[in-house]
Amino acid sequence: MSGALLATAAEPAFARHETFHLRFGWLRKGFTAALTDPEAFSRPNATVELGVGKNMVSAIRYWCQAYKILETAPNLDRPRMPHLRPSVFGRQLLGEAGWDPWLEDPASLWLLHWKILGPKCIAPVWWTAFNLFAPEQFEEYQLTDLVAELTAAAGWKSVMESSIKKDVDCLLRTFAVRRSGRQTMDDLLDCPTRQLGLIAPAVGETKSWRFVTGPKPSLPPAIVAYACLDFLVEVGARERTISVARLAGDPGSPGRAFRLTESNLYDTLVEATKSVPDLRVAEPAGLRQLIVDDDIEALRDRIVNDYYRANEELQVV
The missing domain is CATH 1.10.10.10 (Winged helix-like DNA-binding domain superfamily/Winged helix DNA-binding domain)
Structure with a gap:
Protein backbone atom coordinates (compact mmCIF):
# COMPACT_ATOMS: atom_id res chain seq x y z
CA MET A 1 0.00 0.00 0.00
CA SER A 2 2.80 2.43 0.88
CA GLY A 3 4.51 1.65 -2.40
CA ALA A 4 1.33 2.58 -4.23
CA LEU A 5 1.12 5.84 -2.29
CA LEU A 6 4.68 6.72 -3.27
CA ALA A 7 4.07 5.86 -6.92
CA THR A 8 0.98 8.08 -6.98
CA ALA A 9 2.64 11.04 -5.26
CA ALA A 10 6.13 10.99 -6.77
CA GLU A 11 8.23 10.11 -9.78
CA PRO A 12 11.28 7.79 -9.73
CA ALA A 13 13.80 10.61 -9.73
CA PHE A 14 16.99 10.03 -7.75
CA ALA A 15 20.33 11.82 -7.33
CA ARG A 16 19.53 14.48 -9.92
CA HIS A 17 21.01 17.16 -7.67
CA GLU A 18 24.54 15.99 -8.52
CA THR A 19 25.18 15.79 -4.72
CA PHE A 20 24.63 19.57 -4.34
CA HIS A 21 21.97 20.64 -1.86
CA LEU A 22 20.02 23.85 -2.48
CA ARG A 23 22.09 27.02 -2.11
CA PHE A 24 21.10 30.62 -1.49
CA GLY A 25 20.29 32.38 -4.75
CA LEU A 103 13.12 35.11 -0.70
CA GLU A 104 13.54 37.47 2.23
CA ASP A 105 10.47 36.29 4.14
CA PRO A 106 10.87 32.95 5.99
CA ALA A 107 7.28 32.20 5.00
CA SER A 108 8.50 31.71 1.43
CA LEU A 109 10.83 28.90 2.52
CA TRP A 110 7.90 27.15 4.19
CA LEU A 111 5.85 27.61 1.04
CA LEU A 112 8.67 26.13 -1.03
CA HIS A 113 8.96 23.20 1.36
CA TRP A 114 5.26 22.53 0.89
CA LYS A 115 5.69 22.72 -2.88
CA ILE A 116 8.60 20.27 -3.10
CA LEU A 117 6.41 17.64 -1.45
CA GLY A 118 3.43 18.40 -3.69
CA PRO A 119 2.45 16.40 -6.78
CA LYS A 120 4.08 15.42 -8.92
CA CYS A 121 7.01 15.24 -6.50
CA ILE A 122 10.42 14.59 -8.09
CA ALA A 123 12.11 14.22 -4.71
CA PRO A 124 10.75 10.82 -3.60
CA VAL A 125 13.18 10.53 -0.68
CA TRP A 126 11.81 13.84 0.65
CA TRP A 127 8.23 12.63 0.21
CA THR A 128 8.96 9.32 1.91
CA ALA A 129 10.80 10.93 4.82
CA PHE A 130 7.99 13.30 5.67
CA ASN A 131 5.00 11.13 4.82
CA LEU A 132 5.78 7.43 5.22
CA PHE A 133 8.74 7.25 7.60
CA ALA A 134 7.59 6.53 11.15
CA PRO A 135 10.65 7.00 13.43
CA GLU A 136 11.10 10.39 15.05
CA GLN A 137 14.75 9.56 15.67
CA PHE A 138 16.62 7.58 13.06
CA GLU A 139 19.88 6.67 11.36
CA GLU A 140 20.50 7.14 7.67
CA TYR A 141 20.37 3.46 6.81
CA GLN A 142 16.81 3.18 8.16
CA LEU A 143 15.49 5.76 5.73
CA THR A 144 17.59 4.32 2.90
CA ASP A 145 16.19 0.83 3.55
CA LEU A 146 12.60 2.07 3.60
CA VAL A 147 12.97 3.98 0.33
CA ALA A 148 14.57 0.95 -1.32
CA GLU A 149 11.69 -1.22 -0.11
CA LEU A 150 9.05 1.22 -1.32
CA THR A 151 10.63 1.75 -4.74
CA ALA A 152 10.48 -2.01 -5.29
CA ALA A 153 6.86 -2.09 -4.11
CA ALA A 154 6.05 0.81 -6.41
CA GLY A 155 7.39 -1.12 -9.38
CA TRP A 156 10.20 1.32 -10.05
CA LYS A 157 12.91 -0.62 -11.81
CA SER A 158 16.68 -0.12 -11.73
CA VAL A 159 16.76 2.28 -8.77
CA MET A 160 20.27 1.96 -7.39
CA GLU A 161 20.81 1.94 -3.64
CA SER A 162 23.78 4.26 -4.11
CA SER A 163 21.43 6.87 -5.63
CA ILE A 164 19.04 6.54 -2.71
CA LYS A 165 21.93 7.00 -0.29
CA LYS A 166 22.97 10.18 -2.10
CA ASP A 167 19.44 11.54 -1.74
CA VAL A 168 19.26 10.66 1.95
CA ASP A 169 22.59 12.39 2.53
CA CYS A 170 21.40 15.43 0.56
CA LEU A 171 18.12 15.52 2.50
CA LEU A 172 20.01 15.74 5.78
CA ARG A 173 22.34 18.45 4.46
CA THR A 174 19.31 20.37 3.23
CA PHE A 175 17.91 20.67 6.74
CA ALA A 176 20.90 20.36 9.06
CA VAL A 177 24.69 20.69 9.19
CA ARG A 178 26.51 17.39 9.20
CA ARG A 179 28.56 16.69 12.30
CA SER A 180 31.35 14.67 10.71
CA GLY A 181 34.08 15.88 8.39
CA ARG A 182 35.59 19.28 7.95
CA GLN A 183 33.04 22.11 8.08
CA THR A 184 33.57 25.45 6.40
CA MET A 185 31.66 28.67 6.94
CA ASP A 186 29.91 28.04 3.61
CA ASP A 187 28.72 24.68 4.92
CA LEU A 188 27.15 26.42 7.90
CA LEU A 189 25.46 29.25 6.06
CA ASP A 190 24.83 28.19 2.48
CA CYS A 191 21.45 26.39 2.62
CA PRO A 192 18.30 28.48 3.15
CA THR A 193 16.03 25.61 4.19
CA ARG A 194 18.09 24.92 7.31
CA GLN A 195 16.24 27.88 8.80
CA LEU A 196 13.09 25.73 8.95
CA GLY A 197 14.44 23.58 11.79
CA LEU A 198 12.71 20.40 10.63
CA ILE A 199 15.59 17.94 11.15
CA ALA A 200 18.39 18.13 13.71
CA PRO A 201 21.18 15.89 15.03
CA ALA A 202 19.97 13.68 17.87
CA VAL A 203 21.34 14.83 21.21
CA GLY A 204 24.04 12.55 22.53
CA GLU A 205 24.10 10.38 19.39
CA THR A 206 26.84 10.55 16.77
CA LYS A 207 24.98 8.89 13.92
CA SER A 208 21.35 9.64 14.66
CA TRP A 209 19.01 12.38 13.50
CA ARG A 210 15.58 13.48 14.64
CA PHE A 211 12.58 15.21 13.17
CA VAL A 212 11.68 18.34 15.12
CA THR A 213 7.96 18.03 15.80
CA GLY A 214 6.03 20.87 17.39
CA PRO A 215 5.28 24.57 16.89
CA LYS A 216 7.39 26.38 14.29
CA PRO A 217 7.88 30.06 15.26
CA SER A 218 8.74 31.15 11.71
CA LEU A 219 5.75 29.38 10.12
CA PRO A 220 2.90 31.88 9.58
CA PRO A 221 -0.67 30.66 10.19
CA ALA A 222 -1.60 31.94 6.72
CA ILE A 223 0.87 29.53 5.08
CA VAL A 224 -0.54 26.65 7.12
CA ALA A 225 -4.08 27.61 6.09
CA TYR A 226 -2.96 27.83 2.45
CA ALA A 227 -1.42 24.35 2.67
CA CYS A 228 -4.56 22.90 4.28
CA LEU A 229 -6.75 24.22 1.47
CA ASP A 230 -4.22 23.07 -1.13
CA PHE A 231 -4.38 19.61 0.45
CA LEU A 232 -8.17 19.68 0.18
CA VAL A 233 -7.87 20.46 -3.51
CA GLU A 234 -5.32 17.71 -4.12
CA VAL A 235 -7.32 14.97 -2.38
CA GLY A 236 -10.37 16.00 -4.38
CA ALA A 237 -12.54 16.60 -1.34
CA ARG A 238 -16.16 17.11 -2.34
CA GLU A 239 -17.09 18.56 0.99
CA ARG A 240 -15.81 21.84 2.38
CA THR A 241 -15.14 20.21 5.73
CA ILE A 242 -12.21 18.07 6.80
CA SER A 243 -11.04 16.82 10.16
CA VAL A 244 -7.95 18.36 11.69
CA ALA A 245 -6.79 14.82 12.37
CA ARG A 246 -6.58 14.15 8.63
CA LEU A 247 -4.84 17.46 8.02
CA ALA A 248 -2.30 16.49 10.65
CA GLY A 249 -1.71 12.84 9.90
CA ASP A 250 -2.61 11.79 6.37
CA PRO A 251 0.25 11.18 3.91
CA GLY A 252 0.76 14.39 1.95
CA SER A 253 -0.88 16.52 4.64
CA PRO A 254 0.36 19.84 6.10
CA GLY A 255 0.85 18.25 9.51
CA ARG A 256 3.28 15.76 8.03
CA ALA A 257 5.09 18.32 5.90
CA PHE A 258 5.50 20.88 8.68
CA ARG A 259 5.90 18.36 11.50
CA LEU A 260 2.95 19.69 13.48
CA THR A 261 0.87 17.63 15.88
CA GLU A 262 -2.91 17.75 15.68
CA SER A 263 -3.00 20.18 18.60
CA ASN A 264 -0.30 22.37 17.01
CA LEU A 265 -2.23 22.42 13.75
CA TYR A 266 -5.53 23.19 15.43
CA ASP A 267 -4.07 26.10 17.39
CA THR A 268 -2.43 27.47 14.25
CA LEU A 269 -5.67 27.24 12.27
CA VAL A 270 -7.57 29.00 15.05
CA GLU A 271 -5.09 31.85 14.71
CA ALA A 272 -5.41 31.86 10.92
CA THR A 273 -9.20 32.08 11.00
CA LYS A 274 -9.04 35.35 12.94
CA SER A 275 -8.15 37.15 9.72
CA VAL A 276 -9.97 34.88 7.24
CA PRO A 277 -13.77 35.21 7.59
CA ASP A 278 -14.51 32.35 5.18
CA LEU A 279 -12.48 29.83 7.15
CA ARG A 280 -13.65 28.33 10.45
CA VAL A 281 -12.63 25.66 12.94
CA ALA A 282 -15.23 23.85 14.99
CA GLU A 283 -15.49 20.91 17.39
CA PRO A 284 -18.85 19.19 16.84
CA ALA A 285 -19.10 16.24 19.23
CA GLY A 286 -15.43 16.80 20.09
CA LEU A 287 -14.25 16.26 16.51
CA ARG A 288 -11.99 19.11 15.44
CA GLN A 289 -12.79 20.22 11.91
CA LEU A 290 -11.77 22.87 9.39
CA ILE A 291 -14.76 24.36 7.57
CA VAL A 292 -14.52 26.37 4.34
CA ASP A 293 -17.33 28.82 3.52
CA ASP A 294 -16.06 29.81 0.06
CA ASP A 295 -14.65 28.23 -3.08
CA ILE A 296 -11.65 26.28 -1.81
CA GLU A 297 -9.19 27.21 -4.56
CA ALA A 298 -10.18 30.87 -4.61
CA LEU A 299 -9.83 31.15 -0.83
CA ARG A 300 -6.50 29.31 -0.88
CA ASP A 301 -5.04 31.79 -3.36
CA ARG A 302 -6.54 34.78 -1.59
CA ILE A 303 -5.04 33.80 1.74
CA VAL A 304 -1.45 33.73 0.47
CA ASN A 305 -1.94 36.88 -1.61
CA ASP A 306 -3.34 38.73 1.40
CA TYR A 307 -0.47 37.53 3.59
CA TYR A 308 2.24 38.90 1.31
CA ARG A 309 0.32 42.11 0.63
CA ALA A 310 -0.09 42.77 4.34
CA ASN A 311 3.56 41.96 4.97
CA GLU A 312 4.64 44.36 2.21
CA GLU A 313 2.49 47.14 3.69
CA LEU A 314 4.06 46.59 7.11
CA GLN A 315 7.53 46.92 5.60
CA VAL A 316 6.57 50.17 3.88
CA VAL A 317 5.23 51.60 7.14
Missing part, protein backbone atom coordinates in the same frame (compact mmCIF):
# COMPACT_ATOMS: atom_id res chain seq x y z
CA TRP A 26 19.93 29.28 -6.89
CA LEU A 27 16.16 29.42 -7.32
CA ARG A 28 16.31 33.09 -8.27
CA LYS A 29 19.22 32.41 -10.63
CA GLY A 30 17.41 29.55 -12.36
CA PHE A 31 14.13 31.46 -12.58
CA THR A 32 15.79 34.49 -14.14
CA ALA A 33 17.70 32.38 -16.66
CA ALA A 34 14.60 30.48 -17.81
CA LEU A 35 12.55 33.67 -17.92
CA THR A 36 14.75 35.09 -20.67
CA ASP A 37 15.77 31.85 -22.40
CA PRO A 38 13.81 28.55 -22.23
CA GLU A 39 16.95 26.71 -23.37
CA ALA A 40 19.26 28.41 -20.88
CA PHE A 41 20.22 25.17 -19.13
CA SER A 42 21.01 23.21 -22.29
CA ARG A 43 23.14 25.77 -24.11
CA PRO A 44 26.93 25.20 -24.40
CA ASN A 45 27.60 28.44 -22.50
CA ALA A 46 25.25 27.60 -19.61
CA THR A 47 28.13 27.47 -17.15
CA VAL A 48 29.22 30.97 -18.16
CA GLU A 49 25.72 32.46 -18.11
CA LEU A 50 24.86 30.94 -14.73
CA GLY A 51 28.32 31.45 -13.27
CA VAL A 52 28.67 27.91 -11.91
CA GLY A 53 30.24 24.61 -12.88
CA LYS A 54 28.62 22.05 -15.17
CA ASN A 55 27.31 19.84 -12.37
CA MET A 56 25.88 22.85 -10.57
CA VAL A 57 23.97 23.81 -13.72
CA SER A 58 22.24 20.44 -13.50
CA ALA A 59 21.65 20.90 -9.78
CA ILE A 60 20.06 24.34 -10.21
CA ARG A 61 17.81 22.97 -12.95
CA TYR A 62 16.76 20.09 -10.72
CA TRP A 63 16.01 22.20 -7.64
CA CYS A 64 14.04 24.74 -9.67
CA GLN A 65 11.87 21.92 -10.99
CA ALA A 66 11.64 20.13 -7.64
CA TYR A 67 10.42 23.29 -5.91
CA LYS A 68 7.95 23.91 -8.78
CA ILE A 69 9.65 27.18 -9.80
CA LEU A 70 10.21 25.92 -13.34
CA GLU A 71 8.25 23.48 -15.48
CA THR A 72 8.83 21.77 -18.80
CA ALA A 73 7.19 22.92 -22.04
CA PRO A 74 7.25 21.38 -25.54
CA ASN A 75 10.18 22.31 -27.77
CA LEU A 76 8.92 22.11 -31.35
CA ASP A 77 12.42 22.40 -32.81
CA ARG A 78 13.94 19.70 -30.61
CA PRO A 79 11.14 17.52 -29.16
CA ARG A 80 13.59 15.43 -27.12
CA MET A 81 14.87 18.52 -25.30
CA PRO A 82 11.84 20.24 -23.78
CA HIS A 83 11.98 23.87 -22.81
CA LEU A 84 12.12 25.00 -19.20
CA ARG A 85 9.92 27.95 -18.33
CA PRO A 86 8.76 29.65 -15.12
CA SER A 87 5.66 28.02 -13.66
CA VAL A 88 2.64 29.99 -12.51
CA PHE A 89 3.87 29.52 -8.94
CA GLY A 90 7.38 30.59 -9.92
CA ARG A 91 6.07 33.84 -11.38
CA GLN A 92 3.83 34.43 -8.38
CA LEU A 93 6.73 34.04 -5.97
CA LEU A 94 9.80 35.31 -7.84
CA GLY A 95 8.41 37.51 -10.62
CA GLU A 96 9.23 41.21 -10.76
CA ALA A 97 5.98 41.99 -8.93
CA GLY A 98 5.96 38.64 -7.10
CA TRP A 99 5.28 37.89 -3.49
CA ASP A 100 8.92 37.65 -2.46
CA PRO A 101 11.36 37.89 -5.41
CA TRP A 102 14.48 37.66 -3.21
Whole structure:
Protein backbone atom coordinates (compact mmCIF):
# COMPACT_ATOMS: atom_id res chain seq x y z
CA MET A 1 0.00 0.00 0.00
CA SER A 2 2.80 2.43 0.88
CA GLY A 3 4.51 1.65 -2.40
CA ALA A 4 1.33 2.58 -4.23
CA LEU A 5 1.12 5.84 -2.29
CA LEU A 6 4.68 6.72 -3.27
CA ALA A 7 4.07 5.86 -6.92
CA THR A 8 0.98 8.08 -6.98
CA ALA A 9 2.64 11.04 -5.26
CA ALA A 10 6.13 10.99 -6.77
CA GLU A 11 8.23 10.11 -9.78
CA PRO A 12 11.28 7.79 -9.73
CA ALA A 13 13.80 10.61 -9.73
CA PHE A 14 16.99 10.03 -7.75
CA ALA A 15 20.33 11.82 -7.33
CA ARG A 16 19.53 14.48 -9.92
CA HIS A 17 21.01 17.16 -7.67
CA GLU A 18 24.54 15.99 -8.52
CA THR A 19 25.18 15.79 -4.72
CA PHE A 20 24.63 19.57 -4.34
CA HIS A 21 21.97 20.64 -1.86
CA LEU A 22 20.02 23.85 -2.48
CA ARG A 23 22.09 27.02 -2.11
CA PHE A 24 21.10 30.62 -1.49
CA GLY A 25 20.29 32.38 -4.75
CA TRP A 26 19.93 29.28 -6.89
CA LEU A 27 16.16 29.42 -7.32
CA ARG A 28 16.31 33.09 -8.27
CA LYS A 29 19.22 32.41 -10.63
CA GLY A 30 17.41 29.55 -12.36
CA PHE A 31 14.13 31.46 -12.58
CA THR A 32 15.79 34.49 -14.14
CA ALA A 33 17.70 32.38 -16.66
CA ALA A 34 14.60 30.48 -17.81
CA LEU A 35 12.55 33.67 -17.92
CA THR A 36 14.75 35.09 -20.67
CA ASP A 37 15.77 31.85 -22.40
CA PRO A 38 13.81 28.55 -22.23
CA GLU A 39 16.95 26.71 -23.37
CA ALA A 40 19.26 28.41 -20.88
CA PHE A 41 20.22 25.17 -19.13
CA SER A 42 21.01 23.21 -22.29
CA ARG A 43 23.14 25.77 -24.11
CA PRO A 44 26.93 25.20 -24.40
CA ASN A 45 27.60 28.44 -22.50
CA ALA A 46 25.25 27.60 -19.61
CA THR A 47 28.13 27.47 -17.15
CA VAL A 48 29.22 30.97 -18.16
CA GLU A 49 25.72 32.46 -18.11
CA LEU A 50 24.86 30.94 -14.73
CA GLY A 51 28.32 31.45 -13.27
CA VAL A 52 28.67 27.91 -11.91
CA GLY A 53 30.24 24.61 -12.88
CA LYS A 54 28.62 22.05 -15.17
CA ASN A 55 27.31 19.84 -12.37
CA MET A 56 25.88 22.85 -10.57
CA VAL A 57 23.97 23.81 -13.72
CA SER A 58 22.24 20.44 -13.50
CA ALA A 59 21.65 20.90 -9.78
CA ILE A 60 20.06 24.34 -10.21
CA ARG A 61 17.81 22.97 -12.95
CA TYR A 62 16.76 20.09 -10.72
CA TRP A 63 16.01 22.20 -7.64
CA CYS A 64 14.04 24.74 -9.67
CA GLN A 65 11.87 21.92 -10.99
CA ALA A 66 11.64 20.13 -7.64
CA TYR A 67 10.42 23.29 -5.91
CA LYS A 68 7.95 23.91 -8.78
CA ILE A 69 9.65 27.18 -9.80
CA LEU A 70 10.21 25.92 -13.34
CA GLU A 71 8.25 23.48 -15.48
CA THR A 72 8.83 21.77 -18.80
CA ALA A 73 7.19 22.92 -22.04
CA PRO A 74 7.25 21.38 -25.54
CA ASN A 75 10.18 22.31 -27.77
CA LEU A 76 8.92 22.11 -31.35
CA ASP A 77 12.42 22.40 -32.81
CA ARG A 78 13.94 19.70 -30.61
CA PRO A 79 11.14 17.52 -29.16
CA ARG A 80 13.59 15.43 -27.12
CA MET A 81 14.87 18.52 -25.30
CA PRO A 82 11.84 20.24 -23.78
CA HIS A 83 11.98 23.87 -22.81
CA LEU A 84 12.12 25.00 -19.20
CA ARG A 85 9.92 27.95 -18.33
CA PRO A 86 8.76 29.65 -15.12
CA SER A 87 5.66 28.02 -13.66
CA VAL A 88 2.64 29.99 -12.51
CA PHE A 89 3.87 29.52 -8.94
CA GLY A 90 7.38 30.59 -9.92
CA ARG A 91 6.07 33.84 -11.38
CA GLN A 92 3.83 34.43 -8.38
CA LEU A 93 6.73 34.04 -5.97
CA LEU A 94 9.80 35.31 -7.84
CA GLY A 95 8.41 37.51 -10.62
CA GLU A 96 9.23 41.21 -10.76
CA ALA A 97 5.98 41.99 -8.93
CA GLY A 98 5.96 38.64 -7.10
CA TRP A 99 5.28 37.89 -3.49
CA ASP A 100 8.92 37.65 -2.46
CA PRO A 101 11.36 37.89 -5.41
CA TRP A 102 14.48 37.66 -3.21
CA LEU A 103 13.12 35.11 -0.70
CA GLU A 104 13.54 37.47 2.23
CA ASP A 105 10.47 36.29 4.14
CA PRO A 106 10.87 32.95 5.99
CA ALA A 107 7.28 32.20 5.00
CA SER A 108 8.50 31.71 1.43
CA LEU A 109 10.83 28.90 2.52
CA TRP A 110 7.90 27.15 4.19
CA LEU A 111 5.85 27.61 1.04
CA LEU A 112 8.67 26.13 -1.03
CA HIS A 113 8.96 23.20 1.36
CA TRP A 114 5.26 22.53 0.89
CA LYS A 115 5.69 22.72 -2.88
CA ILE A 116 8.60 20.27 -3.10
CA LEU A 117 6.41 17.64 -1.45
CA GLY A 118 3.43 18.40 -3.69
CA PRO A 119 2.45 16.40 -6.78
CA LYS A 120 4.08 15.42 -8.92
CA CYS A 121 7.01 15.24 -6.50
CA ILE A 122 10.42 14.59 -8.09
CA ALA A 123 12.11 14.22 -4.71
CA PRO A 124 10.75 10.82 -3.60
CA VAL A 125 13.18 10.53 -0.68
CA TRP A 126 11.81 13.84 0.65
CA TRP A 127 8.23 12.63 0.21
CA THR A 128 8.96 9.32 1.91
CA ALA A 129 10.80 10.93 4.82
CA PHE A 130 7.99 13.30 5.67
CA ASN A 131 5.00 11.13 4.82
CA LEU A 132 5.78 7.43 5.22
CA PHE A 133 8.74 7.25 7.60
CA ALA A 134 7.59 6.53 11.15
CA PRO A 135 10.65 7.00 13.43
CA GLU A 136 11.10 10.39 15.05
CA GLN A 137 14.75 9.56 15.67
CA PHE A 138 16.62 7.58 13.06
CA GLU A 139 19.88 6.67 11.36
CA GLU A 140 20.50 7.14 7.67
CA TYR A 141 20.37 3.46 6.81
CA GLN A 142 16.81 3.18 8.16
CA LEU A 143 15.49 5.76 5.73
CA THR A 144 17.59 4.32 2.90
CA ASP A 145 16.19 0.83 3.55
CA LEU A 146 12.60 2.07 3.60
CA VAL A 147 12.97 3.98 0.33
CA ALA A 148 14.57 0.95 -1.32
CA GLU A 149 11.69 -1.22 -0.11
CA LEU A 150 9.05 1.22 -1.32
CA THR A 151 10.63 1.75 -4.74
CA ALA A 152 10.48 -2.01 -5.29
CA ALA A 153 6.86 -2.09 -4.11
CA ALA A 154 6.05 0.81 -6.41
CA GLY A 155 7.39 -1.12 -9.38
CA TRP A 156 10.20 1.32 -10.05
CA LYS A 157 12.91 -0.62 -11.81
CA SER A 158 16.68 -0.12 -11.73
CA VAL A 159 16.76 2.28 -8.77
CA MET A 160 20.27 1.96 -7.39
CA GLU A 161 20.81 1.94 -3.64
CA SER A 162 23.78 4.26 -4.11
CA SER A 163 21.43 6.87 -5.63
CA ILE A 164 19.04 6.54 -2.71
CA LYS A 165 21.93 7.00 -0.29
CA LYS A 166 22.97 10.18 -2.10
CA ASP A 167 19.44 11.54 -1.74
CA VAL A 168 19.26 10.66 1.95
CA ASP A 169 22.59 12.39 2.53
CA CYS A 170 21.40 15.43 0.56
CA LEU A 171 18.12 15.52 2.50
CA LEU A 172 20.01 15.74 5.78
CA ARG A 173 22.34 18.45 4.46
CA THR A 174 19.31 20.37 3.23
CA PHE A 175 17.91 20.67 6.74
CA ALA A 176 20.90 20.36 9.06
CA VAL A 177 24.69 20.69 9.19
CA ARG A 178 26.51 17.39 9.20
CA ARG A 179 28.56 16.69 12.30
CA SER A 180 31.35 14.67 10.71
CA GLY A 181 34.08 15.88 8.39
CA ARG A 182 35.59 19.28 7.95
CA GLN A 183 33.04 22.11 8.08
CA THR A 184 33.57 25.45 6.40
CA MET A 185 31.66 28.67 6.94
CA ASP A 186 29.91 28.04 3.61
CA ASP A 187 28.72 24.68 4.92
CA LEU A 188 27.15 26.42 7.90
CA LEU A 189 25.46 29.25 6.06
CA ASP A 190 24.83 28.19 2.48
CA CYS A 191 21.45 26.39 2.62
CA PRO A 192 18.30 28.48 3.15
CA THR A 193 16.03 25.61 4.19
CA ARG A 194 18.09 24.92 7.31
CA GLN A 195 16.24 27.88 8.80
CA LEU A 196 13.09 25.73 8.95
CA GLY A 197 14.44 23.58 11.79
CA LEU A 198 12.71 20.40 10.63
CA ILE A 199 15.59 17.94 11.15
CA ALA A 200 18.39 18.13 13.71
CA PRO A 201 21.18 15.89 15.03
CA ALA A 202 19.97 13.68 17.87
CA VAL A 203 21.34 14.83 21.21
CA GLY A 204 24.04 12.55 22.53
CA GLU A 205 24.10 10.38 19.39
CA THR A 206 26.84 10.55 16.77
CA LYS A 207 24.98 8.89 13.92
CA SER A 208 21.35 9.64 14.66
CA TRP A 209 19.01 12.38 13.50
CA ARG A 210 15.58 13.48 14.64
CA PHE A 211 12.58 15.21 13.17
CA VAL A 212 11.68 18.34 15.12
CA THR A 213 7.96 18.03 15.80
CA GLY A 214 6.03 20.87 17.39
CA PRO A 215 5.28 24.57 16.89
CA LYS A 216 7.39 26.38 14.29
CA PRO A 217 7.88 30.06 15.26
CA SER A 218 8.74 31.15 11.71
CA LEU A 219 5.75 29.38 10.12
CA PRO A 220 2.90 31.88 9.58
CA PRO A 221 -0.67 30.66 10.19
CA ALA A 222 -1.60 31.94 6.72
CA ILE A 223 0.87 29.53 5.08
CA VAL A 224 -0.54 26.65 7.12
CA ALA A 225 -4.08 27.61 6.09
CA TYR A 226 -2.96 27.83 2.45
CA ALA A 227 -1.42 24.35 2.67
CA CYS A 228 -4.56 22.90 4.28
CA LEU A 229 -6.75 24.22 1.47
CA ASP A 230 -4.22 23.07 -1.13
CA PHE A 231 -4.38 19.61 0.45
CA LEU A 232 -8.17 19.68 0.18
CA VAL A 233 -7.87 20.46 -3.51
CA GLU A 234 -5.32 17.71 -4.12
CA VAL A 235 -7.32 14.97 -2.38
CA GLY A 236 -10.37 16.00 -4.38
CA ALA A 237 -12.54 16.60 -1.34
CA ARG A 238 -16.16 17.11 -2.34
CA GLU A 239 -17.09 18.56 0.99
CA ARG A 240 -15.81 21.84 2.38
CA THR A 241 -15.14 20.21 5.73
CA ILE A 242 -12.21 18.07 6.80
CA SER A 243 -11.04 16.82 10.16
CA VAL A 244 -7.95 18.36 11.69
CA ALA A 245 -6.79 14.82 12.37
CA ARG A 246 -6.58 14.15 8.63
CA LEU A 247 -4.84 17.46 8.02
CA ALA A 248 -2.30 16.49 10.65
CA GLY A 249 -1.71 12.84 9.90
CA ASP A 250 -2.61 11.79 6.37
CA PRO A 251 0.25 11.18 3.91
CA GLY A 252 0.76 14.39 1.95
CA SER A 253 -0.88 16.52 4.64
CA PRO A 254 0.36 19.84 6.10
CA GLY A 255 0.85 18.25 9.51
CA ARG A 256 3.28 15.76 8.03
CA ALA A 257 5.09 18.32 5.90
CA PHE A 258 5.50 20.88 8.68
CA ARG A 259 5.90 18.36 11.50
CA LEU A 260 2.95 19.69 13.48
CA THR A 261 0.87 17.63 15.88
CA GLU A 262 -2.91 17.75 15.68
CA SER A 263 -3.00 20.18 18.60
CA ASN A 264 -0.30 22.37 17.01
CA LEU A 265 -2.23 22.42 13.75
CA TYR A 266 -5.53 23.19 15.43
CA ASP A 267 -4.07 26.10 17.39
CA THR A 268 -2.43 27.47 14.25
CA LEU A 269 -5.67 27.24 12.27
CA VAL A 270 -7.57 29.00 15.05
CA GLU A 271 -5.09 31.85 14.71
CA ALA A 272 -5.41 31.86 10.92
CA THR A 273 -9.20 32.08 11.00
CA LYS A 274 -9.04 35.35 12.94
CA SER A 275 -8.15 37.15 9.72
CA VAL A 276 -9.97 34.88 7.24
CA PRO A 277 -13.77 35.21 7.59
CA ASP A 278 -14.51 32.35 5.18
CA LEU A 279 -12.48 29.83 7.15
CA ARG A 280 -13.65 28.33 10.45
CA VAL A 281 -12.63 25.66 12.94
CA ALA A 282 -15.23 23.85 14.99
CA GLU A 283 -15.49 20.91 17.39
CA PRO A 284 -18.85 19.19 16.84
CA ALA A 285 -19.10 16.24 19.23
CA GLY A 286 -15.43 16.80 20.09
CA LEU A 287 -14.25 16.26 16.51
CA ARG A 288 -11.99 19.11 15.44
CA GLN A 289 -12.79 20.22 11.91
CA LEU A 290 -11.77 22.87 9.39
CA ILE A 291 -14.76 24.36 7.57
CA VAL A 292 -14.52 26.37 4.34
CA ASP A 293 -17.33 28.82 3.52
CA ASP A 294 -16.06 29.81 0.06
CA ASP A 295 -14.65 28.23 -3.08
CA ILE A 296 -11.65 26.28 -1.81
CA GLU A 297 -9.19 27.21 -4.56
CA ALA A 298 -10.18 30.87 -4.61
CA LEU A 299 -9.83 31.15 -0.83
CA ARG A 300 -6.50 29.31 -0.88
CA ASP A 301 -5.04 31.79 -3.36
CA ARG A 302 -6.54 34.78 -1.59
CA ILE A 303 -5.04 33.80 1.74
CA VAL A 304 -1.45 33.73 0.47
CA ASN A 305 -1.94 36.88 -1.61
CA ASP A 306 -3.34 38.73 1.40
CA TYR A 307 -0.47 37.53 3.59
CA TYR A 308 2.24 38.90 1.31
CA ARG A 309 0.32 42.11 0.63
CA ALA A 310 -0.09 42.77 4.34
CA ASN A 311 3.56 41.96 4.97
CA GLU A 312 4.64 44.36 2.21
CA GLU A 313 2.49 47.14 3.69
CA LEU A 314 4.06 46.59 7.11
CA GLN A 315 7.53 46.92 5.60
CA VAL A 316 6.57 50.17 3.88
CA VAL A 317 5.23 51.60 7.14
